[in-house]
Structures are given as C-alpha cells and as structure tokens.
Amino acid sequence: MGSAWLTVPRDWIESLGEITRFSGMVLGQVFSGRVFRYFGEALSQAGILILGSTAVIFGLVFTIGLTCGVEGAFFNRSVGAPAYAGVFAAWCNLREAIPYAFGYMLSAKVGTGIVAELGAMRISDEIDALEVMGVPPVTFLAATRMLGAFMTLPFMYIAAIGVGYIASYIVVVEQIGDVSAGGYLLIFWMFQNPPDVMFSLLKAMAMAVVIVLVGCYYGYTASGGPVGVGTATAKSMVLNIVMVHIIGMLGTLVIWGANPRAPIGG
Amino acid sequence: MDGERPEETGEQAQPELAPEIEAALDDLGPAEEVATEIEEYDETAAAEAGPDIVVGTEPAPANGDQFVASDGAVLGQDFVIPGVGPDDVDPYRWHTGIKRDHGGTNAIEVIDLVKQFGRTRILNGLNLGLPDDQISMVLGPSGTGKSVLIKHIVGLLYPDSGDVIVKGESIPALSDDELFEIRKKFGLLFQDGALFGSMNIYDNVAFPLRQHTDKGEDEIESIVTRRLREVGLGEAHFKMPNELSGGMRKRAGFARALVLDPEIVMFDEPDSGLDPVRTALLCELIKEVHAESGGCYLVISHDLGTARRIADFIAVLWKGRIVESGPKEELFESENEFVHQFLGADVTGPLAMD
Numbered sequence: 021m022g023s024a025w026l027t028v029p030r031d032w033i034e035s036l037g038e039i040t041r042f043s044g045m046v047l048g049q050v051f052s053g054r055v056f057r058y059f060g061e062a063l064s065q066a067g068i069l070i071l072g073s074t075a076v077i078f079g080l081v082f083t084i085g086l087t088c089g090v091e092g093a094f095f096n097r098s099v100g101a102p103a104y105a106g107v108f109a110a111w112c113n114l115r116e117a118i119p120y121a122f123g124y125m126l127s128a129k130v131g132t133g134i135v136a137e138l139g140a141m142r143i144s145d146e147i148d149a150l151e152v153m154g155v156p157p158v159t160f161l162a163a164t165r166m167l168g169a170f171m172t173l174p175f176m177y178i179a180a181i182g183v184g185y186i187a188s189y190i191v192v193v194e195q196i197g198d199v200s201a202g203g204y205l206l207i208f209w210m211f212q213n214p215p216d217v218m219f220s221l222l223k224a225m226a227m228a229v230v231i232v233l234v235g236c237y238y239g240y241t242a243s244g245g246p247v248g249v250g251t252a253t254a255k256s257m258v259l260n261i262v263m264v265h266i267i268g269m270l271g272t273l274v275i276w277g278a279n280p281r282a283p284i285g286g
Numbered sequence: 287m288d289g290e291r292p293e294e295t296g297e298q299a300q301p302e303l304a305p306e307i308e309a310a311l312d313d314l315g316p317a318e319e320v321a322t323e324i325e326e327y328d329e330t331a332a333a334e335a336g337p338d339i340v341v342g343t344e345p346a347p348a349n350g351d352q353f354v355a356s357d358g359a360v361l362g363q364d365f366v367i368p369g370v371g372p373d374d375v376d377p378y379r380w381h382t383g384i385k386r387d388h389g390g391t392n393a394i395e396v397i398d399l400v401k402q403f404g405r406t407r408i409l410n411g412l413n414l415g416l417p418d419d420q421i422s423m424v425l426g427p428s429g430t431g432k433s434v435l436i437k438h439i440v441g442l443l444y445p446d447s448g449d450v451i452v453k454g455e456s457i458p459a460l461s462d463d464e465l466f467e468i469r470k471k472f473g474l475l476f477q478d479g480a481l482f483g484s485m486n487i488y489d490n491v492a493f494p495l496r497q498h499t500d501k502g503e504d505e506i507e508s509i510v511t512r513r514l515r516e517v518g519l520g521e522a523h524f525k526m527p528n529e530l531s532g533g534m535r536k537r538a539g540f541a542r543a544l545v546l547d548p549e550i551v552m553f554d555e556p557d558s559g560l561d562p563v564r565t566a567l568l569c570e571l572i573k574e575v576h577a578e579s580g581g582c583y584l585v586i587s588h589d590l591g592t593a594r595r596i597a598d599f600i601a602v603l604w605k606g607r608i609v610e611s612g613p614k615e616e617l618f619e620s621e622n623e624f625v626h627q628f629l630g631a632d633v634t635g636p637l638a639m640d
Contacts, residue, residue, distance in 0.1 A: 137484075140483065141482070141483070144478065144480060144483065145476045145477070145478065145480035146480050146481075146482055146483070148437075148442055148476070148480065149474070149476055149480035149481075149482075151440075151442060151466075151469070152440050152442065152469055152472055152474045153469065153470075153493070153494050153497070153498075154466045154467065154469040154470040154472075154494075154497075154498060155466070155497050156462070156466055
C-alpha cells in the first residue's frame with residue numbers, strides 16, 4: 021500500500037519497455053527486408069504520406085520561416101547590425117525551428133492518423149482478421165508505414181527546409197528590407213554548410229522514426245472500443261511531443277553544442 | 287501506587303524456571319553449537335513435513351470444502367469462473383464429458399485447454415474433438431468462452447496449459463512463420479465480418495488471393511465474382527463495408543473466408559444481430575457451400591434454430607468445459623440435465639439467470 025505512488029512511474033517504465041520491444045520488432049521487419057514482401061502496401065503508404073501531409077508540413081514550415089525572418093531582422097536591427105539578419109535566419113531555421121515544425125506536424129497529422137487508423141482496425145477485429153488470413157500484421161501494417169516514411173520523409177524534409185528559407189528571405193529582404201538580397205544571402209549561406217543540412221535531416225528523421233513507431237504502437241495495441249482509440253491517440257500525441265523536444269534538445273547539444281561551426285573570429 | 291510497581295516488575299523479571307526447562311538448557315551446551323544446529327535446519331524437509339501451526343493465513347482447502355482445479359489452483363482463492371459462486375464445491379457436476387462417436391476422424395483436437403485472464407478462468411480443462419467433413423457446432427450460454435476457444439484454434443491466443451491440435455499440428459508449439467503458413471488453411475468469419483474498412487467489398491475478398499497466390503488479376507476477378515455471387519453480393523462489388531447492412535457484411539466476410547478454399551472454416555456467431563429469415567438464409571448458404579467444398583466447419587453460437595438447421599455434430603460448452611458432445615440427434619435426446627435444459631430452452635434446470 022505504501023508504494024502506491026510508485027505505480028505511475030512503474031507503468032511508464034513498463035509501457036516504455038513495451039514500445040521499445042515493439043519498435044525493435046518493426047525496425048527488424050524493415051531492415052531484415054521482410055517488409056519488401058508487402059512493398060505495394062509500403063508504396064501506397066508513401067503515397068498517402070505525400071498526398072496527405074506535404075501541404076500542411078510546408079504550410080507550417082513557411083510560417084515558422086517567416087517568424088525566424090522577423091525575429092532575425094528586428095533583433096539585428098536593434099543591435100545595430102541589420103545586415104546580419106541572415107545569421108539568425110540560418111540558425112533558427114536549419115537547426116531548430118524547421119525540425120520542430122516538421123516534428124509537430126508529423127505528430128499531429130501522421131502520428132495520430134496512424135493511431136486512429138490502426139486502432140479502429142484493432143477494435144473491429146481487422147488486425148485479428150489479417151493474422152488469421154496468414155498476413156503478419158506487424159509487418160503489413162507497421163513496417164510498411166515505416167518503410168513508406170523512410171522513402172518519402174527525407175525528401176519532404178529537404179524540400180521543407182527550402183520552403184522555410186524562402187519564407188525567411190521574403191520577410192527579411194522583401195518585406196522589412198534592412199538588407200539587400202546579396203548582403204543577406206552572403207551572410208545566410210556563410211553561417212551554414214552541407215554537414216549542417218545533413219545533421220538537421222538526421223534530427224528530423226530521428227523524430228519521424230519515433231513518431232511513426234509510437235503511432236503504430238498505440239494504434240496496434242489499442243483496446244476498449246472507440247473511447248480506447250481516442251485515449252490511445254491522445255497518449256501518443258503527448259509522448260510524441262515530448263520525444264520531439266528531447267530529440268531536438270539532444271540533437272542540438274550533441275551536434276552543435278561543442279562545435280557551433282560559426283565563422284566568427286576566423 | 288508508585289511504590290508498588292517496582293516490586294511487581296521485579297517479580298516478573300525473575301520468574302522461576304520450571305525444572306524441565308532448566309534441564310533442557312543444560313543439555314544444549316555452548317552457544318556456538320546451537321548456532322550450527324540452526325544453520326543446518328533443512329528447509330525442503332520442513333516444507334515436506336508441513337507446518338506445525340499455520341498462523342495468520344486462511345485455512346488450507348481441505349478436499350470437499352472447495353473446488354480445486356487440475357493444476358492445484360483453488361476456486362475463489364486463485365481464480366474465479368464466470369457464473370460460478372466461489373463456494374461451489376463441484377461446479378462441474380453436470381459435465382459428464384461424454385464424447386459420443388461422430389463416425390469420422392478428428393480435424394481439430396483440443397486437449398485440457400486452460401486459459402485465465404487475470405483471475406478469471408475462461409477455459410478450465412476443455413476437451414473436444416471436431417470431426418472432419420462435418421459441420422460442428424459449439425453451443426453454450428453467453429460468456430462461457432466460445433470465442434476464446436476459436437481464438438485458440440487459430441492461434442490468436444496461447445493457452446496457459448493444454449494443447450490444440452489441428453490436422454496433426456500442435457498450434458501453440460508452432461513458430462510464427464509456421465503459424466502464418468498453416469493459417470492459410472483457415473477461413474474465419476468474425477462476428478461483424480471484420481472487413482477492411484479502407485477497401486471496397488471486391489478488394490476485401492480479393493485480398494487473401496493477392497497476398498497468398500500468384501494469380502493474375504483476371505483469374506482473381508473470376509474467383510471473387512463467383513464467391514460474391516455465391517453469397518448474394520454480385521451487385522455490391524464496389525461498395526465500402528460501411529455502406530452495407532450487418533447481414534451483408536457477414537456474407538462478404540464469408541466470401542472472403544472461403545476465397546482460398548480453406549480446409550477449416552470457422553464462424554463466430556454468424557447469426558448474431560440477424561433477423562430470423564436472414565439467419566435461415568445464411569444457414570442455408572453455409573450448408574450449400576459445405577456440401578460443395580467439404581472440410582471441417584465449426585460454428586459458434588447460442589442459437590438453437592441454427593443448431594437444428596446446420597449442425598451435424600454438437601458440443602455444449604458451459605463454465606469453460608464441454609458438458610457433452612456428439613452427433614446432433616443423439617445430443618438433442620441427451621438425458622443430461624444441463625444439455626436437456628439448454629437444447630430445450632427450458633427455464634428450469636441447472637442454468638439460472640445469474
């Protein structure tokens with residue numbers, strides 16, 4: 021009785037272990053190549069991702085790019101160096117804001133979508149039906165979604181970076197206009213290099229993998245009727261948002277913490 | 287008052303030892319030797335001998351006081367059975383377990399199946415043999431584990447103990463890959479059809495063919511069309527499952543279950559939520575398809591009309607165990623009090639509302 025307060029953290033650790041085990045299973049199916057037996061399904065999931073999520077992700081990233089531009093332009097004006105707005109825009113966009121925006125929208129659109137879809141299939145016996153028909157459900161439902169994400173999201177993310185850059189350019193150069201296009205772009209490109217883009221992509225893909233796996237887990241294990249699916253969706257969203265921030269924070273710490281790669285002072 | 291107390295405690299602190307105890311203390315010898323003797327105390331031997339006095343626990347169940355399952359678990363203490371009071375000494379007094387000969391070979395054999403969820407024991411030593419090439423039916427009141435039994439047969443659930451043997455293969459012992467392979471021989475119609483909500487009826491029925499065969503789309507189309515026409519859904523190819531009535535969903539599920547020509551077809555309450563006419567039509571359909579393609583059919587239900595119409599072989603399940611099983615005619619004439627009550631839909635008998 022005295023350890024009743026321990027049940028909550030114990031449950032957390034237990035479900036974390038469950039999620040890890042499930043994720044290992046899914047990734048095992050992907051990297052062992054077993055998922056390629058259902059490549060058609062993976063392709064269709066990739067198509068659903070492209071058609072369903074590109075527009076909203078680009079929309080959010082565009083807004084975030086505008087924000088970075090506004091912040092950069094006014095901050096640099098206030099310290100008397102408006103020509104250096106590109107420093108802020110480059111770092112804000114590539115290192116933090118775009119990965120986060122990407123993570124948020126994936127959690128909200130893709131993650132919850134997967135939970136709702138798989139959860140509905142679980143409670144209406146469709147997953148059992150798959151299993152009885154001799155189709156391994158983890159491979160067919162979860163691994164194909166993971167593979168679909170691997171096939172599309174890197175490209176979608178790289179394109180999203182471009183969208184963010186365009187937004188910042190528009191607001192700094194075209195709207196506020198403290199700096200010329202050439203001056204802005206000189207500084208903007210000076211404060212980033214191809215490895216930064218790769219690291220940014222790494223961060224975003226780490227988020228994407230976690231979001232898809234968490235979504236698959238909560239959907240696959242949903243129980244308790246439609247209410248249970250709703251609860252599972254909410255839980256997955258909470259965990260995903262927390263994980264997006266942990267990955268964002270650790271990524272910045274590990275990649276740019278010790279070596280900010282800023283061309284300042286030679 | 288204060289003056290009296292020390293005298294009293296003084297007397298109690300130095301009681302006179304009885305002469306026997308003093309003698310025993312002398313026999314013990316030095317303290318070290320006593321310690322060795324204590325260390326050598328044999329736990330297993332003591333456990334075998336049993337405790338001298340039990341303090342603070344419930345009295346151990348004496349035979350005849352409480353029902354003890356085959357694995358030693360005590361009813362009411364270690365587990366509960368739905369519909370059985372915790373003090374019931376013999377919940378299986380009507381379960382003769384008689385297996386009347388069905389005159390065929392067993393396609394499915396269930397041996398001493400036990401399954402417990404939490405404290406609730408759903409199946410408790412279930413034994414059953416289902417004949418090949420006949421329509422078998424497992425009948426029983428609601429909540430006695432009929433669906434759980436089906437899930438064990440197809441390997442969706444693993445038993446706590448016992449075995450399920452299908453066509454000579456022990457289902458719980460199979461690896462995942464072997465299980466997925468053997469499941470291609472199964473067709474299962476779920477209670478609500480379990481059609482994939484994201485696909486239309488045609489794709490639903492074509493799904494097993496596309497996954498498990500190398501057939502071309504033309505061949506698939508001819509098979510799917512034939513199966514859908516068979517179940518009376520020839521016109522509903524491109525409807526989504528949510529556009530269909532419950533009965534139509536069941537029929538579409540039936541078509542999907544049959545599409546790979548399975549050797550074993552199972553129906554989980556095919557008659558639930560259907561009107562009497564539709565139930566009768568579905569029964570006719572099951573009989574027709576069975577007459578055409580054969581195989582082991584297992585229907586789970588609590589509907590007597592369905593049992594009369596289609597069953598060749600009936601097993602009556604209650605409290606997680608088979609009461610009696612045998613060919614339909616013999617079972618309908620059974621002398622067993624419970625079987626008689628259930629198959630006669632009689633209000634008086636062992637089965638009550640609670």
